[in-house]
Every structure is written in structure tokens, then in C-alpha cells.
Amino acid sequence: MSTTAAPPTATTGVSVATRDVHLSFGTNHVLRGVTLAVPAASTTCVIGPSGSGKSTLLRVVNRLLEPDSGDVLLEDRSVLADDPDQLRQRVGMVFQHFNLFPHKTVRDNITLGLTRLRGLSKDEAVEQALAQLDRVGLRHKADVRPGTLSGGQQQRVAIARALAMQPQVMLFDEATSALDPELVKGVLATMADLASGGMTMLVVTHEMGFARSVADQVLFMDRGVVVESGSPDTVFEDARSDRLRRFLSQVL
Amino acid sequence: MDVLSTLWQTFFDVDAMRTALPELIKVGLPNTLILALTSAVIGTVVGMVLAVAGLSGSRWLRWPARVYTDIFRGLPAAVTILLIGVGLSPVGLQIWGPNPYPLGILALSLIASAYIGEIFRSGIQSVDAGQLEAARALGFSRPSGMRLVVIPQGIRRVLPALVNQFIALIKESSLVYFLGLLASQRDLFRIGQDAAANTGNESALLLAGLFYLLITVPLTHVVNAIDRRLRDGRRADGAERVEDEPTDPAAPSLALAQEGHR
Numbered sequence: 001m002s003t004t005a006a007p008p009t010a011t012t013g014v015s016v017a018t019r020d021v022h023l024s025f026g027t028n029h030v031l032r033g034v035t036l037a038v039p040a041a042s043t044t045c046v047i048g049p050s051g052s053g054k055s056t057l058l059r060v061v062n063r064l065l066e067p068d069s070g071d072v073l074l075e076d077r078s079v080l081a082d083d084p085d086q087l088r089q090r091v092g093m094v095f096q097h098f099n100l101f102p103h104k105t106v107r108d109n110i111t112l113g114l115t116r117l118r119g120l121s122k123d124e125a126v127e128q129a130l131a132q133l134d135r136v137g138l139r140h141k142a143d144v145r146p147g148t149l150s151g152g153q154q155q156r157v158a159i160a161r162a163l164a165m166q167p168q169v170m171l172f173d174e175a176t177s178a179l180d181p182e183l184v185k186g187v188l189a190t191m192a193d194l195a196s197g198g199m200t201m202l203v204v205t206h207e208m209g210f211a212r213s214v215a216d217q218v219l220f221m222d223r224g225v226v227v228e229s230g231s232p233d234t235v236f237e238d239a240r241s242d243r244l245r246r247f248l249s250q251v252l
Numbered sequence: 253m254d255v256l257s258t259l260w261q262t263f264f265d266v267d268a269m270r271t272a273l274p275e276l277i278k279v280g281l282p283n284t285l286i287l288a289l290t291s292a293v294i295g296t297v298v299g300m301v302l303a304v305a306g307l308s309g310s311r312w313l314r315w316p317a318r319v320y321t322d323i324f325r326g327l328p329a330a331v332t333i334l335l336i337g338v339g340l341s342p343v344g345l346q347i348w349g350p351n352p353y354p355l356g357i358l359a360l361s362l363i364a365s366a367y368i369g370e371i372f373r374s375g376i377q378s379v380d381a382g383q384l385e386a387a388r389a390l391g392f393s394r395p396s397g398m399r400l401v402v403i404p405q406g407i408r409r410v411l412p413a414l415v416n417q418f419i420a421l422i423k424e425s426s427l428v429y430f431l432g433l434l435a436s437q438r439d440l441f442r443i444g445q446d447a448a449a450n451t452g453n454e455s456a457l458l459l460a461g462l463f464y465l466l467i468t469v470p471l472t473h474v475v476n477a478i479d480r481r482l483r484d485g486r487r488a489d490g491a492e493r494v495e496d497e498p499t500d501p502a503a504p505s506l507a508l509a510q511e512g513h514r
Contacts, residue, residue: 062389064385064388064389085388085391085392085393086391088388088389088390088391089390089391092389093386093389095382095385095386095389097380097382099380099382099383099385099386100386101383101386101387101401101405102405103404103405103408112390112400112401113390113391113392116392116396116400117390117391117392158386161390162389162390165390165391
């Protein structure tokens with residue numbers, strides 16, 4: 001995979017944080033006071049059982065969901081009063097099921113936001129799209145529709161689509177969970193490249209190996225709260241709570 | 253044998269057909285096409301407005317769309333056409349003069365838009381919630397995401413149903429004869445029916461029926477072709493074809509929860 005080429009439009013990541021975030025769906029109290037801090041250009045992995053609120057937390061960070069209370073900060077400044085559409089241009093997101101636009105070609109998936117939101121000309125947008133596809137090794141697939149690609153390729157296109165908007169933070173929501181095992185590696189390698197390139201990343205993942213080797217910080221969430229956090233070594237080797245020990249014994 | 257020859261004369265009187273043919277081609281066919289095409293265009297535009305209103309977060313848009321749809325989908329076409337075409341004729345006379353077409357087209361459009369609105373709505377709703385979520389995650393507002401990403405996919409999925417609706421519209425256009433047509437305003441059905449009444453046999457009407465089939469049967473094949481194309485696109489090897497979202501058993505429950513929570 002040709003993911004080592006320097007990105008043409010590298011953006012240095014900025015710090016992201018949440019403070020005491022609460023969110024309920026009806027009577028279901030999904031987030032119960034989540035506080036986290038991801039330093040600029042670092043990677044934080046969020047692990048935990050399903051239903052623990054990890055994916056909801058990601059969606060609060062880019063305000064696809066609005067918190068009931070608490071705060072979300074980029075570069076130490078609250079973003080809750082900002083225009084959410086503007087905020088989301090600064091915060092890229094990659095989904096479990098890719099969510100590429102099936103009626104558009106790979107290239108048009110990427111240029112859509114560039115021409116419509118960034119105001120790039122068609123030519124500039126295509127150039128930028130191809131550069132991002134180079135970065136994930138899929139330039140030769142620019143003209144096909146996403147449905148003809150493997151899951152791993154689709155996810156790499158989704159990453160390219162998010163990166164084309166030149167985000168300052170990237171959110172990954174179980175980006176490899178829907179992939180066949182043999183395709184996981186390529187996507188994780190792309191993510192690791194991105195992390196080492198200075199992006200700020202908040203990664204919800206079940207890939208403990210990735211968390212251990214790439215993350216600067218690991219958060220363990222359960223039932224809407226961060227139960228433990230620390231360096232990968234601390235969290236994986238030195239779990240203090242029963243809940244984390246039980247979780248690790250199930251997934252490792 | 254006598255009965256058989258009478259039946260033959262009733263349906264396949266070539267002379268009667270030949271007499272009616274010029275009028276069917278020169279008057280009936282254009283009129284039927286004008287009625288059907290105009291109401292198809294208006295019905296599609298209004299139908300899209302209804303679909304978007306029906307999916308709106310605001311009850312003040314949703315509710316009127318619901319009532320409109322229930323009324324014009326629930327009434328017999330003949331009732332709607334008479335109520336509009338005859339009931340509003342004093343108004344129509346003021347605006348368009350003694351021409352029943354505008355009101356006839358209005359009535360046909362009202363009926364068509366109710367069905368087409370439901371077709372569009374189901375298509376839009378069938379698009380995975382992750383599509384709008386992905387568009388918004390890129391920075392698109394909800395309306396832009398709907399317009400650029402969700403609605404185009406929704407329309408694609410319901411093209412076959414839409415064409416079926418156009419076929420129904422072509423057939424229903426014959427009902428404008430209720431409104432009283434001048435000789436030059438008659439559509440395919442009316443010309444066939446008049447000729448049948450004059451000659452005492454149904455051959456001209458049968459010929460008019462053939463004209464309808466000439467329009468509708470190719471359209472049904474268009475539907476099938478579109479359907480096949482969409483199906484091909486769904487396969488991974490259907491290169492360069494229209495794709496649909498892979499059906500996804502674990503649809504993002506969060507996005508759904510979010511919709512419900514809005």
C-alpha cells in the first residue's frame with residue numbers, strides 16, 4: 001500500500017476535549033458525565049462493551065448529537081455555540097458501515113464536499129480527490145462506484161473523503177468492525193499512518209492490538225462513563241477496576 | 253356461426269376502424285398525450301413537495317401533506333374529476349374560457365401527486381439513515397444532505413413505481429370526457445367511443461384501446477428495464493451501474509435513535 005507518501009495537504013491536529021457530557025435518549029441515560037482530553041496530534045482509543053456509549057460520545061464531539069449538558073472543546077474553546085455545519089468541516093468522521101454515497105463515483109464522493117462546501121473549482125476538487133486517493137492507494141478506483149469495491153477499499157475511500165475536507169480532528173467509529181478479517185489490516189495501517197502524521201484522532205475500536213500499538217491514551221468506557229484511562233500499558237497491563245479486567249478477559 | 257360473425261363484425265369491422273383512424277391519430281393521440289404528460293409533470297413536482305413535507309420535522313408541514321394525500325388517494329378518480337372540473341368550472345370559465353382541459357389537468361395532477369408523493373416518500377425513507385449522517389458529518393446541513401445525497405438515491409429506487417403511476421395516469425386521462433369535450437378536444441377514448449356509438453359496433457373503440465396499449469406497453473418494458481438495471485447495480489460485479497446501499501442488518505441504531513429523538 002502506498003500510504004507513506006506525504007499528504008499534500010497535511011493539517012496539524014488540534015486538541016479536543018469534552019467536559020462532563022450527559023446525554024439521554026428518553027429514559028436511556030447513555031452518557032453520564034464523560035470528561036476526556038485528547039492532546040493535539042495524539043491518538044486516543046476508546047474501548048468498552050457495546051452499549052457503553054462510545055459511538056454516542058463520538059457523535060457528541062462533532063455534534064451530530066447535541067449533549068443535554070456538559071461542554072465540547074476544540075483548541076480549549078467551547079464549540080457548542082458554533083455553527084455545527086462549520087464545526088463538522090473541522091472534525092472528520094469515519095463510520096462502521098463506510099456510508100459512502102452509492103450513487104456517486106469514488107471521486108465524486110470526495111469532490112462533493114469540496115465543491116459544495118469548500119468552494120473549490122471542479123478541477124481543484126478533482127486534483128485534491130485524486131491526491132487523497134493516492135494517499136490510501138486507491139487512485140485507480142476513482143471512476144468506479146463504491147459498490148464495486150471491497151469493504152476495506154470502501155473504508156479507505158471513506159477515510160480519503162473525510163481527509164479531503166482537511167479536518168483538524170478525525171473520529172473513527174468502529175471503522176474496521178464491519179470488515180472481513182483479511183481487510184482489517186489495510187485500514188488499520190492507513191489509520192496508523194494518519195496518527196503518525198500528526199492528526200488528532202479519537203478512535204472507537206475493538207482492535208486491542210491497534211489500541212496498544214498506536215494509541216497515546218486508552219479510555220475504557222462502560223455504562224456511559226469513563227471507568228479508566230491512561231497509557232496503553234497502564235490500561236492493558238495494570239487494570240484497576242473489575243469491569244475493565246472482566247472486559248479485557250473477554251476480548252483479549 | 254351467426255353469433256360468431258356478429259362478434260367479429262362488432263370488434264373487427266375494418267371499415268369502421270379505417271374511418272376512425274385519422275381522427276384518432278390527429279386529434280385523439282395528441283390530446284391524450286397533452287393530458288397525461290402535463291399532469292405527469294405537475295403531479296411529479298407536487299408529489300416531491302408532498303414527500304418532503306410528509307417527512308418534515310414540522311407537524312405543520314407533515315399534517316397537511318397527510319390530509320391531502322389521504323383525500324386525493326382515497327377518492328375515486330371520477331369523483332375528483334367531476335368535483336374539480338364541474339365544480340370549479342365557473343372559475344375556469346373566467347380564466348381559461350370554455351376549455352375543460354385546465355381543470356381536467358388540475359384534477360388529474362391532484363390525483364397523481366397524491367400517489368407520486370407516497371412513492372417518493374417511501375423511496376426517500378428507504379435510504380439508510382447513515383447516508384444523511386455521513387453527509388452531515390462532512391459539513392452539509394440537513395436540507396443539503398437530503399437534496400444532494402438522500403433524495404437522489406430515494407428517487408432512483410422508486411423509478412419503476414413512478415413509471416407505473418404514469419401508466420395509470422395515461423389511462424385515467426380518459427375520464428376527462430366527463431367534463432364535456434368539443435370535437436377538437438376529444439381524446440383517444442372519446443373518439444373511439446363516439447365512433448362506436450355512431451356505427452353501432454365497437455371496432456373504433458378497440459382501435460382506441462390499441463393506441464393506449466401502444467403507449468403503455470412500451471412503458472411497462474421501460475419499468476422492467478429500469479428494474480433490471482437497478483438489480484444489476486446491486487451486484488458487486490455489475491460494474492458502472494447504479495448501486496444501492498448494501499442491505500445492512502446492523503443499520504446504525506444511533507442514527508435511528510437520533511431521528512426518533514429529534
